[in-house]
Every structure is written in C-alpha cells, then in structure tokens.
Amino acid sequence: MLRGGSVAPLSCCAIVLAALGAAPLATQPEPPTPTQPESQPEAPPERVIIFCRDGRRIEGRFVRQDPSEVVLEIAGIETAFNMSEVMRVDPVPPVSEHYRMLRAVIADDDTEQLLLLVDWLRDREAYSLALAELAHILTIDPANADAQNLKVQIESLVQLKAEALAQRSESDPAEPRAHRSAPQRPDFPVLTPDQINLLKVYEVNLDDPPRMTVDRETIRELIATYAGHELIPQSREAQAALERRPAAYILELMFRLKARDFYNRVRVEGEPEAFRRFRDDVHRPWLLNSCASTACHGGQQSGRLWLTNTSQNAERTIYTNFLILDRYRLPDGSPLINYEAPAKSPLLQMALPREDSLYPHPLVATSRTAAWQPVIGSTDDIRFREAVAWITSMYRPRPDYPVTYAPPEPAEGVPELPSDPIGER
Numbered sequence: 001m002l003r004g005g006s007v008a009p010l011s012c013c014a015i016v017l018a019a020l021g022a023a024p025l026a027t028q029p030e031p032p033t034p035t036q037p038e039s040q041p042e043a044p045p046e047r048v049i050i051f052c053r054d055g056r057r058i059e060g061r062f063v064r065q066d067p068s069e070v071v072l073e074i075a076g077i078e079t080a081f082n083m084s085e086v087m088r089v090d091p092v093p094p095v096s097e098h099y100r101m102l103r104a105v106i107a108d109d110d111t112e113q114l115l116l117l118v119d120w121l122r123d124r125e126a127y128s129l130a131l132a133e134l135a136h137i138l139t140i141d142p143a144n145a146d147a148q149n150l151k152v153q154i155e156s157l158v159q160l161k162a163e164a165l166a167q168r169s170e171s172d173p174a175e176p177r178a179h180r181s182a183p184q185r186p187d188f189p190v191l192t193p194d195q196i197n198l199l200k201v202y203e204v205n206l207d208d209p210p211r212m213t214v215d216r217e218t219i220r221e222l223i224a225t226y227a228g229h230e231l232i233p234q235s236r237e238a239q240a241a242l243e244r245r246p247a248a249y250i251l252e253l254m255f256r257l258k259a260r261d262f263y264n265r266v267r268v269e270g271e272p273e274a275f276r277r278f279r280d281d282v283h284r285p286w287l288l289n290s291c292a293s294t295a296c297h298g299g300q301q302s303g304r305l306w307l308t309n310t311s312q313n314a315e316r317t318i319y320t321n322f323l324i325l326d327r328y329r330l331p332d333g334s335p336l337i338n339y340e341a342p343a344k345s346p347l348l349q350m351a352l353p354r355e356d357s358l359y360p361h362p363l364v365a366t367s368r369t370a371a372w373q374p375v376i377g378s379t380d381d382i383r384f385r386e387a388v389a390w391i392t393s394m395y396r397p398r399p400d401y402p403v404t405y406a407p408p409e410p411a412e413g414v415p416e417l418p419s420d421p422i423g424e425r
Contacts, residue, residue, distance in 0.1 A: 200268035210270025212247035281386035342391035351375040
C-alpha cells in the first residue's frame, strides 16, 4: 500500500508553496488580441496542485480544464475533478526550481526536514538531487539509519530505471521514442448498477434505512408468489394496505420470506450506513490514493490484489473495490477483512508500519516508484479507528452476495501478500 503519486507529500513543502503565493491556473486562456493574431496563450504548467473543498490536495500533471472540470494525469491515469469540488488549481514549479525554494528554508543540520525533502525528490524521480542531499546528511550524521536505507533504495531505483531504458532501446533501437505508443491499460471490469444495488440491499440497516423505493407491481408479485405463507395477508383489504407500506417494511418482509429473487426489485437510492463509512472513512481518505494507486495495487504489477482507480468518486469504483477486498483471500485462505476481529484485518494491519503490524506489508520498489511506506501511523490513528468502525458496521452474519464478478488478472511473478501473522504465534 503505497502513498502513490496522487496525493502530494506536502508537509513542509506545502507551507513553502503557500508562502510563495502561487497564482491559480486560469479557467480559460486569454484570446490573442487583434493586433497580435499569431500570439498563442501561455502553455499551462506541467504539474499542478488541486485544492479541494474537502481539504484534499492532489498533485498531478495538468491535462486540461474547462468550466465544469479539471483533468490531471495521476500515476499514469487521467482523472477528472468536478470544478464544484475544487477551490483552486495552483501551478507547481519545475522540480529543480521547487527544490531550490524548499531547500532554502531548511537548515543544513535539520536532518528530519532534509529527509522529508529527499522523500519528496525521490517521488519525483529527481534521484541525483536526492542522492546529493543524502550524501550531505550522512556527512553530518553517518549513523542515520533512515538516510542509509533511502540511499540503498534510491540507488536501486536508479539502476532499475537505467535497465528499463536499456531494454526499451534494445527492443526497437531504430524507432524514434516519440513514435512509440504507450502500453494500453486493459479495461478493468466493474460492477453494474444492478449489482451495486444488490450489495446495498444486503447491507441495509432496517433500524436506520436509506432512501428506498419498491413499486406496487413488485409488491403484488411478491404477494402472488408467496400466497398462503403466514406472513402474507389473505384479505384483499390487507393486501391493498401492504402495497402502501414503506419500502423498508417491504424489504423486511422479503428478508423474512427469504425472497431473494425479489431483493433487487428494491431500489436503494441512498447509501447504507456501512457503505457510507467505507466510502468516506476508508476509500476516499487512504485506500484509493495509496493502496489503489498505479504504483501499488492499482497496476498490473500488483499481484492478485488489483484494485481500480479510475472514476474515483463513482459508485462503480467504490463498490467494485469493496467487493474485491471482501472476497480476497491470502495464500493460506484467510480473508483480507476479518469481520470477527476487525482490528486484526490484514487490510488494516498492512497499512501500519511494518514493525507494528501483525501482517507486515512486503517491501517493494519499482523503477517508477519509491519503496513502500505505511499509510496509517498506528492503531491510535483516527483512520485506523474509523476503518475498524466501518468493518464493525457491516451486516452480521456476513452474507454471500449473489453477485458474479471476476476481477482482472494482473501480471504473473509479482510477490504475493504475506499470510503469516507474526504477532500470534
């Protein structure tokens, strides 16, 4: 579960950028004046930061912007953000220029901030600058373990990148790089609206139901199908009264009848509380931007656990990722989500620092990404507590959703998630 490239590691960097007062990106470029017909609007910056109204700061390569949306390329995926959710879009200076501004406000002996700067440089593949800073840190603090580890990681990334470039050159040395087509991302299968609705039905809390509707024709068919059952009224007057009952009452009746063929005839227009918690407390804050980033479990090198990261706020993305997590099993057959002991769920444990985890996440790094970093700081972290609350809120006993879904097949030969808990021997 990587931090990935979609949320900028701002910390001290964000403070400096804010202090510089970067101007928002214009919604529309100024048209050329009549006296200068050949002039062109200034090209937008290569990278920008989106400041969202919900507090998120998202960095990516600028693609386009219009009055309704702004599109960034994040971890190789074009992602659209509705302008109604965006406060402003600020340009990010080139890495070398941005680096000089950040470095100017950090003391030469402040190793903690310098390491944050190295981390920032590594994420932007500015390896030479990162290694130079590490050499400085190790000069003043030769025993600094974090600096030593980062040096090994970045040197490995430099080697991997050089090998990848060499392989591309050897595969087709005569073809100009500009003409080489980028690999196409395969279509990621997602749940249909009916499948999403069925998941919602199974997770409805009848004590606090979301908005639902059931048409009268469905109620009439239910009465006809289960005529003679003790739960179905026999008189026409009582049956007519049943047709006027709230949708939650009808759904409860279906549950008691075990009328599974009728479940999807209930249209759940709102969000069951359990899925609202998953969306707002898990999927949006950290799962999507870290675990489901292209650098981690959102790409073909992700092993068996492959999540979708397109159309980030769409129900099809949220519910597809939930079902993948719900059905995923480690090599020993244990589930990724432990509904009986939520805090021990491998999904949450692998987001913790390795030294504090029952299921330490594998250390991984590729030519495009930095080494894995924890997403949740500790079990006292609000994100950990909210994730436990989400798992606890799911329906008990756990249903076997009658949804047919086959997740995509990632590349082979990628290390599998571990299944051996180290803390329970």
